[in-house]
Amino acid sequence: MPSESRVNILLVDDQPENLLALEALLEPLGENLVQAHSGAEALRCLLSQDFAVILLDVQMPDMDGFETATLIRSRARSRQTPIIFLTAFSNNEQFMFKGYALGAVDYLIKPIDPAILKSKVAVFVDLFKKTEALRQQTLRLEAMNAELRATEERFRLLSTCSPVGVFVTDTEGHCTYANPRFWDICGLQETESLEQGWLQAVHPDDQRLAVASWAAHLRQSEDYIEQFRFQSSEADEERWVCVRSAPMRSDQGEMIGYVGTIEDITEQKQAEAVQAQMIREQAARQEAEASNRMKDEFLAILSHELRTPLNAMLGWSRLLRTRKYDEPTTHRALEIIERNATSQAQLIDDILDVSRIIRGKLQLNCASTTLKTVAEAALNAVQPAATAKAIELVPNFETTTAQVWGDSVRLQQVMWNLLTNAVKFTAEGGTVTLRLAVEPIPEKMASLSQVAPPRANVSFETDRCVVIDVIDNGAGISPAFLPYVFERFRQADSTTTRSHNGLGLGLAIVRHLVEQHHGTIEANSEGENQGSRFTVRLPLLRSAPNPPSSMGSAPSRLDGLKVLVVDDEADARQLLTFLLNEAGATVTVADSVDTALDALNAAKPDLLISDIGMPNQDGYTLIEKIRTLPCCAAIPAIALTAYSRAEERSRILAAGFQQHLSKPIDPSSLLAEVAAIVNSQLNGRVQGSIAQA
Structure with missing residues (x-):
């Protein structure tokens, strides 16, 4: 056993042989046995050491055991030390009473029973050890309490003097503590509800966001940082505040709450x-x-x-x-x-085209167009310029029948511009390739699959498109200029020493014409002297089967068609009702989603025309509910909206509408779209009948 864990036992006897005997009996306890041959020597030992128990012989010369015990009890250090008297006088009750009166804990008669002696001493040794351990623990607790008090005082000073607000919440987010700066920044009084915390100071316009984000923080138990506007309850003063919070966990990792700060960042904002x-x-x-x-x-x-x-x-x-x-x-x-x-006429045409584009006056004369024919015409027009530079024009037509809905003159202008540009920037003896193909629509160009048919008898493929590639091995395009290649008035070289002529308008015109055909164009080049590739993608016209003539054509009127019109504006409902009634349709109107659902069950309409932007529940909610109803899940639907962005149109079609028209509505366009849907249904029924036959 380590020496520092051993306790002292004092053996006092004037007979050395008695001390040796006691030592032999108690040695198995493994403690530190200290011998004293007289009362005076015992007192000297007590000056510098503490003992678990004292075994004190009664009969000793000079100073007997009783006198020694009296002096031991008179000293504060040894007043509580247990004393066991040892004596050979077995029948002297007077000695026993005197010993107990002096504070002895026991009185043993010689010869001493070893087992009794060891057990009694062991009890006092164990008691001493436990008492000492308790004393040490008490000292540690006192030290910890002193440190805790000092820490609490430091925290109080830090919290009181902190330039930022400090708050503490429980696991539910209820505020349990806040420092003075917290109340100052929030513009609240400490008498107001502490539990609601900083949320009660948030500006009304930011309140919903603040509540939602704080609730998410409490659910996820992650670090939190947000910025909100605070508004004082006593004034209209508006402040910007940064709120931070982090979860608090115990030493065992148990969630016990959150600690956070709020900082006034108005000046920073x-x-x-x-x-x-x-x-x-x-x-x-x-x-x-x-x-x-x-x-x-x-x-x-x-x-x-x-x-x-x-x-x-x-x-x-x-x-x-x-x-x-x-x-x-x-x-x-x-x-x-x-x-x-001819060159000057082309320059003038480019300038006029740009002027029309800027004013929105460039119009297309569209029809079903086979691109192979357009491509051949463009190649023939560029051939003289290519021949003059010994440049080979390579037609690569992977498709010869692909059709688009477009203006053949303008599409030829697109190809001519791209080919002319390629010839201009390709050195003598080079190669320029014009490629036509039909390819799957890339994911990044999904809008090609969502182009609205321009006429009732026109439809586009949803998964494929037409690709026009113009590829050359010429001067290429620098990475720095590539993002600006389609901008007006931009040229890679505009100095007086430039090596190529032109106004820098051709590609800008090409981009506009392609976009007017609902297509996309992109330029790619590995860099200067690495050649270039211009890729145009256009919606592919779907070739629809021609029904037998006995089926008749699509109705020019809407006789017998039952239409449900849903719009929260009375004037809009009245206009649509008039247009559709005049065309022969029967119209039922509704001013909300709920009334529309009731009308669906009562009127059993053939077609739904619904506004998108309605209060409480919008057109998206209506179509979502309709598509879940077995009785009318397949009803055709047209959406009317004042939102004209491309992403809005994509969302409308994805929601379940068959068509989308932007407000203000053109009456002829609306009736044409309704007729197109009626015609589509008619063709579907006829083709179904043919298949069954």
């Missing part, structure tokens, strides 16, 4: 707003300067590009008028004049 305004103003200035610079550069290029052909045309025309030349020279002069006049 104001500084950020000022900085953001400065950045916006600076960006606007830079954009305006860049725009003006590009326009100046464009005007300089325009002047150059218009004057250059004029120089050749005027020069040769003057020479032909004043001199006589042989036939080859005259033919070459006229060819130069014609080529430059």
Whole structure:
């Protein structure tokens, strides 16, 4: 056993042989046995050591055991030390009474029974050890309590003087403590409800977001940081506050609540707003300067590009008028004049097209168009320029029958522009490829599958599209200029030393024409001198079977058609009712989702026309409920909305509507869409009958 865990036992006897005997009896206890040969020596031992028990002989010379015990009890350090008297006088009751009167805990008669001695001493040794352990624990607790009091005082000072608000909540989020700065930032009085915490100070406009985000924090038990506006209950003063919170856990990892801070960041927000305004103003200035610079550069290029052909045309025309030349020279002069006049006409056409695009006046004359024919015409138009540079034009038609709904003249202009551009930037002896193909619609271009049919008898494929690729092995496009390649008035090189002519309008016109055909265009290049690839994707026209003539054509009127119109605006309902009644339809109206559902059961309509933006429950809610009803889950539906963004249209079609029209509604477009749906249903029923037959 380690020495530091042993306790002292004092053996007092004037006979050395008695001390040896006691030592032999008690040695198995494993404690520290201290011998004293007299009362005086025993007292000296007590000056520097503490003992678990004292075995004190009664009969000793000079100072007997009783006198020694009296002195032991007179000292504070040894007043409570247990004393066991040892004596050879077995029948002297007077000695026994005297010993107990002096505070002895026991009185043993010699010869001493070893077992009794050891058991009695062991009891006092164990008691001493437990008492000492308790004393040490008491000292530790006192030290811990002192440290805790000091810590609490430090926390109180920190909390009181903290520049940020501090709060503590239980596991349910109920506030249990808040420091003075907390109440100051919240603009509340400490007498107000502590349990509601900071939420009661949030600005009404931010209240819903604050409650939702705080509830999510309590569910997820993760770190929390949000910024809200606070509004004082006594004034209209508005502050920006940053709220932070983190879960508190016990040493065992048990969740016990949350601790958080709130910090007034109003000045920071104001500084950020000022900085953001400065950045916006600076960006606007830079954009305006860049725009003006590009326009100046464009005007300089325009002047150059218009004057250059004029120089050749005027020069040769003057020479032909004043001199006589042989036939080859005259033919070459006229060819130069014609080529430059054509170039100048193209420049003027580009300028006019851009003007129409800017004013929204560029119109398309669309019809079912086979792209192979358009592509061949574009290749033939570009062939002379390619031949002049010994550039090979390669037609790669993977499809020869693909059709689109488009303006053949404008589509030829798209291909001509892309091919001309490729020839211009390809060195002599190079190759330019025009590829036509039908491919699956890429995921990133899902909008191609959601194009509204322009006419009742036109429909598009939903999973495939037409691809037009113009590929060259020419100068390529630098990564820095690639994002701007389709912008107006932008050229990679606008200096007076540029090596290629043109206004930089062609690709901008191409992009607009492609988008007017509901298509997409993208440019790709590995870099300068790595060639380039321009890819156009257009909706693929679906080739529909022609029903036998005995089936008749789609009805031009809506006679007998039952229509349910749902709109919360009375004027809108009245207009739609008038239009549909005039076309022969029977109309039932509803001003809300609930009344519409009732009308569905009562009127059993053939078609639903519903507004999207309605109070309480909108058109999305209506179509969702209708599609779950067995009686009318398949009813065709047209959505009317003032939201015209592409993503809104995608959401409408995904919700279950067959068509989407933007407000204000064009009456002829509405009736055409209704007729298209009626015609589609008719064809479906006829084709079903044919299949059954």
